[in-house]
Amino acid sequence: MNGPLNFTPAALAQEAMALQQKLAAGLRTLPEVDDVQYGATQKQEVWRDGKVVLYRFVGEQAPTARVPLLIAYALVNRPYMVDLQSDRSLVKGLLARGEDVYIIDWGYPDRSDRFLMLDDYINRFIDGAVDHLRRSFGLDAVNLLGICQGGAFSLCYASLHPEKVKNLITMVTPVDFHTPDNMLSNWTQNMDVDLFVDTLGNVPADLMNSSYLMLKPFRLHLQKYVGLIDILDDKHAVEDFLRMEKWIFDSPDLAGEAFRQFIKQFYQGNGFVNGGIEIDGEPVDLGYVDMPILNVFAEQDHLVPPDASRALQKLAGTNDYTELSFKGGHIGIYVSSRAQREVPTAIHEWLAKRAR
Secondary structure (H helix, E strand, O other), X not given: OOOOOOOOHHHHHHHHHHHHHHHHHHHHHHHXXXXXXXXXXXXXXXXXXXXXXXXXXXXXXXOOOOOOEEEEOOOOXXXXXXXXXXXXXXXXXXXXXXXXXXXXXXXXXXXXXXXXXXXXXXHHHHHHHHHHHHHHHOOOOEEEEEEOHHHHHHHHHHHHOHHHEEEEEEEOOOOOOOOOOOHHHHHHOOOOHHHHHHHHOOEOHHHHHHHHXXXXXXXXXHHHHHHHHHHOOOHHHHHHHHHHHHHHHOOOOEOHHHHHHHHHHHHXXXXXXXXXXXXXXXXXXXXXXXXXXXXXXXXXXXXXXXXXXXXXXXXXXXXXXXXXXXXXOOOHHHHOHHHHHHHHHHHHHHHHOXXX
């Protein structure tokens, strides 16, 4: 006889037995799990400014692309989500297609970095990395790939230095910060960011992580750990899970002044749309972003809703604008099996058409 939830004693007993078997398997599997690391591709340091390092990824074959591709990631997490592991690596896919890929590692800010400004990140660090590549390759401009907050930084950079960016790719990048479904923006509207930064100095990584996890508390605090039980008998699946967890919680603190500026000008002021973004006193106008743009976003992104990214089309000054959407979330666009097949190919083919 079934109860109101369509449970039967036999089904409950079977579920309990399956759970017991998974837990027993875990006792055998967990001692065999290796220490996990993220970052699968060999890389070489080619330039440095303090804690900020520019790396070149080294593929299994020499690159065929004549123009290097520089990746600028967000500040809140380590940048190696794009190279998490050998079978989940946007970088590896790009290298396999002949791209010459570089990435900026922002490092781990400490108290000495509290007064770093957005000007430092955009006009000092990104510009320094770009100029290094321009000198090394004898080029006037390089290709720039900005991801999430790094995409917002890249848009600012392309507005201020359009002559140095040949092609611009933005991935899961917020442009309109005031779309109705932007939970992060709704949280920050009434935030006293001056009191926040004046009290804390740098923003602790644990506080930022907790904020992101609370956007989907059931799924990110409970459901994924309950789901871990289902893979306890699979050593490689457990290692994949732990690698992702290690990346999530290996987050840097955020430089206080840059955080203050970013919240005020972007989240609260919606500066790309309304105006008001200034980097070292110079206004940012997306109308000056006149190079070819490929805007890539995820259809199920809860951190950067699709409409927040789509706004770029009406604001950018380019006549060569391409928009691509992929099924998945904010992280899945880099690590899902579908992303491995589709995203590197789409980026490479788009760049190849504009290689002249």
